[in-house]
Amino acid sequence: MPASTPSPQTATAKTEAPVAKLGLRARGKLEKRRRIKQAAREVFLEKGYDAATTREIAERAEVAIGTLFVYAKDKRDLLMMIINDDLDRVNAELSEELGQIQDDAPLIDQLTNFFGRRYRYWAGEPRLARPAVQATFDFLSTSTSQGPETARFYARRSQIVELLLSIIVSKQKAGKIGAKNSADDIAALFMTIYLTEVRRWLNDDSPQADLGIARLRKLMALALCGVAPAPGEADI
Known part of the structure; x- marks a missing residue:
């Protein structure tokens, strides 16, 4: 079974950097960021993301409103500030685990663990997860410039893809899956399944991580096995 991912509330307490060796000004900036981050979490949970200001x-x-905008460009940026440190840790745990994983572990199990960690994180606080996932989709259709925390969120996406690619490439080299299709295309397929499915799952009134992961696994297994088309039905 995959290790459980800390809830946002638990993880937040561990995200602030040690301050003992920082200068007075740096400590002051860190403390302001901590207060802004905590206030954003509280207001989003109390009022809802859409109603919060x-x-x-x-x-x-x-803090003054101008000071807040030094740390976050807008409301979306504040939301990303809350989740960024947590997701950095999720990625770090995955990266460390991939360095230790055995190649003979079935691909479906590796994929389930890979995406399951994110499901368990999102399930920790759906009221923050829903707007966070939605905001990433909304941003893709706009030309608005990114705030620093939103830019940080998107910079992480390449890291996620690289981790996923390492799993696919390893399986191809071991002859466990076909090499006819590129690792990039295979990784893109599974990322698309995840991004679509996690959004659907979060629309449940009370999304349960185990149920969401089970459905994701089912769809990924279908992608791995295919639908056995008759000749001519899947010509490329």
Whole structure:
């Protein structure tokens, strides 16, 4: 069974960097960021993401609205600030695990563990997960410039793809899956399944990680096995 991912509440307490060796100014900036991040979490959970305002978050954090915008460009950026540190840790755990994993582990198990960690993280606080996932989809259709935390979120996507590619390439080299299709295309297929399915799962009133992971695994297994088309039905 995959190790459980810390809930956002538990993980947040561990995300702040040690401050003992920082200068006074650096400690002050770190403390302001901590207050803004905590205030954003509280207001989003109390009011809902759509109803929350940056002014209310600034007041809760006891900073000027202008100061808040130094740390986050907009409300989306504040949301990304909350989840970025947590997702960095999820990626780090996956990267470490991939360095130790045995090549004979079935691909479907590796994929389930890979994406399952993110499901368990999102399930920790659906009220934050829903707008976070939705915001990433919305952003793709706009030309709005990215704030620093949103840019950080998107920079992580290449890291996720690289981790997934390492699994696919390893299986191809071991002759466990076909090499007719590129590892890039295979990774893109599984990323598409995940991104579509996680959004559908989060629309449940109370998304359960185990149920969401089970359905994702079923769809990924279908992609691995194919639908056995008759001749001519899948010509490329």
